[in-house]
Amino acid sequence: xxxxxxxxxxxxxxxxxxxxxxxxxxxxxxxxxxxxxxxxxxxxxxxxxxxxxxxxxxxxxxxxxxxxxxxxxxxxxxxxxxxxxxxxxxxxxxxxxxxxxxxxxxxxxxxxxxxxxxxxxxxxxxxxxxxxxxxxxxxxxxxxxxxxxxxxxxxxxxxxxxxxxxxxxxxxxxxxxxxxxxxxxxxxxxxxxxxxxxxxxxxxxxxxxxxxxxxxxxxxxxxxxxxxxxxxxxxxxxxxxxxxxxxxxxxxxxxxxxxxxxxxxxxxxxxxxxxxxxxxxxxxxxxxxxxxxxxxxxxxxxxxxxxxxxxxxxxxxxxxxxxxxxxxxxxxxxxxxxxxxxxxxxxxxxxxxxxxxxxxxxxxxxxxxxxxxxxxxxxxxxxxxxxxxxxxxxxxxxxxxxxxxxxxxxxxxxxxxxxxxxxxxxxxxxxxxxxxxxxxxxxxxxxxxxxxxxxxxxxxxxxxxxxxxxxxxxxxxxxxxxxxxxxx
Amino acid sequence: xxxxxxxxxxxxxxxxxxxxxxxxxxxxxxxxxxxxxxxxxxxxxxxxxxxxxxxxxxxxxxxxxxxxxxxxxxxxxxxxxxxxxxxxxxxxxxxxxxxxxxxxxxxxxxxxxxxxxxxxxxxxxxxxxxxxxxxxxxxxxxxxxxxxxxxxxxxxxxxxxxxxxxxxxxxxxxx
Numbered sequence: 001x002x003x004x005x006x007x008x009x010x011x012x013x014x015x016x017x018x019x020x021x022x023x024x025x026x027x028x029x030x031x032x033x034x035x036x037x038x039x040x041x042x043x044x045x046x047x048x049x050x051x052x053x054x055x056x057x058x059x060x061x062x063x064x065x066x067x068x069x070x071x072x073x074x075x076x077x078x079x080x081x082x083x084x085x086x087x088x089x090x091x092x093x094x095x096x097x098x099x100x101x102x103x104x105x106x107x108x109x110x111x112x113x114x115x116x117x118x119x120x121x122x123x124x125x126x127x128x129x130x131x132x133x134x135x136x137x138x139x140x141x142x143x144x145x146x147x148x149x150x151x152x153x154x155x156x157x158x159x160x161x162x163x164x165x166x167x168x169x170x171x172x173x174x175x176x177x178x179x180x181x182x183x184x185x186x187x188x189x190x191x192x193x194x195x196x197x198x199x200x201x202x203x204x205x206x207x208x209x210x211x212x213x214x215x216x217x218x219x220x221x222x223x224x225x226x227x228x229x230x231x232x233x234x235x236x237x238x239x240x241x242x243x244x245x246x247x248x249x250x251x252x253x254x255x256x257x258x259x260x261x262x263x264x265x266x267x268x269x270x271x272x273x274x275x276x277x278x279x280x281x282x283x284x285x286x287x288x289x290x291x292x293x294x295x296x297x298x299x300x301x302x303x304x305x306x307x308x309x310x311x312x313x314x315x316x317x318x319x320x321x322x323x324x325x326x327x328x329x330x331x332x333x334x335x336x337x338x339x340x341x342x343x344x345x346x347x348x349x350x351x352x353x354x355x356x357x358x359x360x361x362x363x364x365x366x367x368x369x370x371x372x373x374x375x376x377x378x379x380x381x382x383x384x385x386x387x388x389x390x391x392x393x394x395x396x397x398x399x400x401x402x403x404x405x406x407x408x409x410x411x412x413x414x415x416x417x418x419x420x421x422x423x424x425x426x427x428x429x430x431x432x433x434x435x436x437x438x439x440x441x442x443x444x445x446x447x448x449x450x451x452x453x454x455x456x457x458x459x460x461x462x463x464x465x466x467x468x469x470x471x472x473x474x475x476x477x478x479x480x481x482x483x484x485x486x487x488x
Numbered sequence: 489x490x491x492x493x494x495x496x497x498x499x500x501x502x503x504x505x506x507x508x509x510x511x512x513x514x515x516x517x518x519x520x521x522x523x524x525x526x527x528x529x530x531x532x533x534x535x536x537x538x539x540x541x542x543x544x545x546x547x548x549x550x551x552x553x554x555x556x557x558x559x560x561x562x563x564x565x566x567x568x569x570x571x572x573x574x575x576x577x578x579x580x581x582x583x584x585x586x587x588x589x590x591x592x593x594x595x596x597x598x599x600x601x602x603x604x605x606x607x608x609x610x611x612x613x614x615x616x617x618x619x620x621x622x623x624x625x626x627x628x629x630x631x632x633x634x635x636x637x638x639x640x641x642x643x644x645x646x647x648x649x650x651x652x653x654x655x656x657x658x659x660x661x662x663x
Binding site for chain 2: 143145146147148149150151152153154156159160162163164165173174175176179197200202203204207208211212215289293294295296
């Protein structure tokens, strides 16, 4: 570089003008521009910030491996050249664009030996997960929830237990970084109030949902499902308040329909009602944590369940929609095929149905009906709803005979009509039962809409599962399952 | 203290940040009071007198002593207290490490169903408050004059006599 060129640079760059250049060693374009950038630095008006290797450009450069400066200057690409006049940014150019660099620096001979254009690389501050970390560390997260400071060597997982935030299992500590990433999974405004969560009827914002979803272990892409589940639970007809406080076993069971189930990796196959799938496990858990933490539904306080049930940790699965002959639950409940939806059912843990002998649909219907009659109590009728989870092998017996959902449902109901005289209080030597004045009637086990059938499970096994419904279902119009579209 | 983690409150924020301690019983009738000696020198003399004062009032007590004031109590000891006692008096903290450890013990026992009170010297009022803040626990405390190490036994007994009624209030719902 000649003395003459330097003088010229000083002439052009008046003292009020300065430049910042962001680079990283791993960027080929940055390496290419090394001599040119050195020349700009020598003018005394340009500062170089290095994102990765502090030795790159040493000693000219400022180490920005924390990415704090990159974050504050909102750098998306390396190299980026920024021009400041009187401390305010007036111009910036990404990558190598000779004409632009010349215009911005005013150095007409800049990069004479280089090609006219070469794109840069992504800024390290924009790598996946990094941006939220930087917002949490250096920026304004915009989060409004109260800060809980954990100092010293205390374990944040233990701190969450201490504060009563967990269901008895460890939770992921809800740091700003994680909450911001979770909020990235929804377009909804974080301060939007979604509803009021019982029993304390406390308002729940998208932010509170995100915090609890973090703790439950959700991925951001589950957020639309979690939000829909919360909204469904808060619909008055779902009676979440009573369901939470009940002495019964029940809790919300979430069934997910539509392409989102596959997109977020939910399980509807082998062990669908069991452990081992992150989406199934954490979506159901997030809803329960929201009820606990936001609503104040603490077992032993207002959650008065006599025995509870393992489903109260989490109970969420997807329906198997891979068989086109099967009408999905959400479609039976009024939505279009292919629409993403959650259905929330007030239910208990499962009762297995083992039938490896029935071979005709008639036999199968009778067989399933026998088990369904035991829901709640064999002598109770129109007292609860029920969810039948039909396995592929059991369903195949119906399908091969041409029975669809409507036919199966109708035949099951027909098999569950019994003489009232056998069911009234005291009949069959059992006190429990139905009112004496119904002795002369033929009585249905469930309301016509009270039997929900879902298809799920592994390909092998002549078993199905019944989730008994909550006793609140006896108030036919006051307490019902809820199906809700998932807004993406 | 090297690190700080900031979490966000997942609750409706209707309750204070600190967890309230477990509600103590109405009275000490049919109650066993655990007297937990944190293992600091001279504390045993203070507790000897507390034990007598409880006995005079017809209150059953049982004593435990930590192997060292510089660590939290062994889990077996905490389990034993939870099994055999209903409320606890933790005494007598007059240093930094014993204040920190005994506050953890108080919190741990509370979580195990044994509400209690910690007796400390005035000098460690802020240390107790700070430790409670960190673990998010609204612990109960009673303070006696500092120091205790250079007192006579009679003076330590007098300290116990001065605070016995406050201690009883702290481990019951008596005002």
